[in-house]
Amino acid sequence: MNGYQYLVRRNRLIFELDDAVRKLSDLPEPERVAGTRRLEAQFDLRLRQLYTEVAGEYPGERKIKARPIDDPR
Numbered sequence: 001m002n003g004y005q006y007l008v009r010r011n012r013l014i015f016e017l018d019d020a021v022r023k024l025s026d027l028p029e030p031e032r033v034a035g036t037r038r039l040e041a042q043f044d045l046r047l048r049q050l051y052t053e054v055a056g057e058y059p060g061e062r063k064i065k066a067r068p069i070d071d072p073r
Contacts, residue, residue, distance in 0.1 A: 006054050013050065017043040
């Protein structure tokens with residue numbers, strides 16, 4: 001994977017998360033917060049997978065740590 005492909009895939013993940021969170025905006029507060037946290041946890045897992053794929057080629061990206069799944073916010 002080259003740098004361009006990596007950036008495109010990372011940006012797609014970000015936009016997918018943003019779209020999914022936006023769809024939750026009509027829900028009541030507790031459901032929206034719970035749904036947002038669930039979506040962010042899924043996003044973090046997918047982002048870690050992407051980082052793993054490019055770790056050898058772009059070691060600087062591995063310095064960015066994803067939020068823990070049990071982030072209490």
